[in-house]
Amino acid sequence: MSEESKSNETGFDKQFAADVNGIKTEFVFHRFANKWLLLITQLGKIPGVYRIRFDIKINERVVGPIDNPEFHVSVPLTMNCCLGLDSDETRSGIQFLVNRTALNKCPNDEFVIGLGINQIDGVNLRAIAKILDEVIL
Amino acid sequence: METMTKMESLKDQQEGGGDVSKLDSFSPFTSHTANLEAGQTNFTLRVLKMNGSTMLFLNAKDMEILDELAVAMPSRNPGQSQAVSSTIIGGHGQTDSSVLAAKLSRRYNRQFYVSLNLKLDRLVGPLFEKALITYINDHLEKFA
Numbered sequence: 487m488s489e490e491s492k493s494n495e496t497g498f499d500k501q502f503a504a505d506v507n508g509i510k511t512e513f514v515f516h517r518f519a520n521k522w523l524l525l526i527t528q529l530g531k532i533p534g535v536y537r538i539r540f541d542i543k544i545n546e547r548v549v550g551p552i553d554n555p556e557f558h559v560s561v562p563l564t565m566n567c568c569l570g571l572d573s574d575e576t577r578s579g580i581q582f583l584v585n586r587t588a589l590n591k592c593p594n595d596e597f598v599i600g601l602g603i604n605q606i607d608g609v610n611l612r613a614i615a616k617i618l619d620e621v622i623l
Numbered sequence: 624m625e626t627m628t629k630m631e632s633l634k635d636q637q638e639g640g641g642d643v644s645k646l647d648s649f650s651p652f653t654s655h656t657a658n659l660e661a662g663q664t665n666f667t668l669r670v671l672k673m674n675g676s677t678m679l680f681l682n683a684k685d686m687e688i689l690d691e692l693a694v695a696m697p698s699r700n701p702g703q704s705q706a707v708s709s710t711i712i713g714g715h716g717q718t719d720s721s722v723l724a725a726k727l728s729r730r731y732n733r734q735f736y737v738s739l740n741l742k743l744d745r746l747v748g749p750l751f752e753k754a755l756i757t758y759i760n761d762h763l764e765k766f767a
Contacts, residue, residue, distance in 0.1 A: 497654030497669045512652045514671060516680075518689040530649035530674035532736070535692070535711055568711045569694065598689065598712065 498523075500622045506613045509604060515622045522597035524589070524622075526614060533602030534570025536580060538563055540595055551585045561590045579606040586615040588623035649674050655765055658684060659758055661750040666741060668758070670765060676734035677766050679727075681741055681755070688740050695724035696734040704729060711736075719743065723752070730756075733767050 498516040505511070506528070514525040525532060541562035552559040561584050565577055580599060584590050589597070603610055653672045658665060667687060669680040676696075682688060695708035706728035708721040724737035743751055759766050 495655050497656040497671060501652065501654045501671070503651050510649070510651075512673075514652065514654070516669070518682075518687050520688045520690070523689055525671075531676055532673070532678075537712060568692075598692070 502621070504617050504621070506617070507610055511603075511614070513617065513622065521594045522589075522592050523599075524597065524618075525600040527600065527602035528604050529602040531602070532569070532600045534572070534576065535568045535598060535600045536576070537566045537568050538580065538584070538597050538599060539566075540590075540592070543595060544591065544593060551590055553585065560585050575606040576601055579603065579611055582611045583615055583618065586612075587618040589618065591623070653765065657758065657762075659754050661754040662747055664741075664747055664751065666751070668755070672765060672767075676736065677727075678736040678738075680738045681723075683741060689738055690740050691718050691720040692736065692738045693718055693721035693724045694734065694736050695721065695728035697728050697732050712738075726752075727759075731759075731767050 498514055500513060500515040503510050503512050509528050511526060511528045512530075514523070516523045527533060541564055551561050560581060563581060563584060565580060567576075579601060583599075583601075603614070654670060656667065656669045658667055660666075665684040667680075667682050667684050669682075671678040680687070680689070689712075691713035692711040693708060694711055695706045697706050698704070706725040708717075708725040708728070710716065710718045710721045714720075718739075719741075720737045720739040723739050724735045727733075727735040727737065741751065
C-alpha cells in the first residue's frame, strides 16, 4: 500500500547555508506552480511568515523598480504577516529585497517569505540580496 | 524610505550582529523529497528539517502548489495530549493541513509545519496517512 519509489537528498529548488557577514544563514527556495516560497533565517527556525502580493501584475507594469536616490520607484506590494511578530523593519527588509533582486520578476501574483534576520540593516540586506541574485534567482 | 535610511545609518553601528558562536551551534537544515503511493494516488513529499521543527509539503505528483500552510506544536501541559494547531495560509479555522500537523505533532512530540495540497476523500485519506506515517517511521532521522 505504501511504497517509496524515489528519494532525493535535496528537497527544494535551492536549500543551503551561507555566510552573511559572519553569521550562518539558511536559505530555502522553491518555485511552486502558484507561488514562490523563500525562507531566509539566521535563527535556526522560521521566525515569521509573510504573504506578499504584487499590486500590479508583472505584465502590466509600466515602470519597474528604479534604484536611484532621486527617482526611486518601489515595487508596489501588499504584505500580510501570517505568522510571528509583524514589524516595520521586517516589512521594509522584504520591500528592499523585492526592489533589489529578481524577486520582482516572480511570474505569480504572490509569494511567501519567511525572514528571520538578527539585525535588519543595509549591510545584511545587501549581502542577502547578492546571494539571492547570484545563487537562487 | 525613511526606515531604509535609518537602517542604512546603522551600518557603522553593526558589530557582527549577535552571538555568532551560539548561532553556529544550530544544526544545519536538511531537506529531501520523496514520491509516495497511497492506493492509486501518487503524491510528492518535500521535507525541511529545521532545529526543533519540521516542514512538510504534500502535493499531487504532477502539480505542486502552495495553497495551505498550517503549524502545530505539542502542548506544554503534560496532562494534555492534544497538540495546538493553527492555519497560517489558506482556509479558515481547521483545515486538512492543520489537522495533519496536529496529528504529526502529537505523535512525534515536535513542531510541524504542514502544507497539504491534496484532495482527499474518505477512501484515500486513511491510505494517504498510513503511507505518510510509514515513510516517516522508516526515515525518522530525516524528520525529527
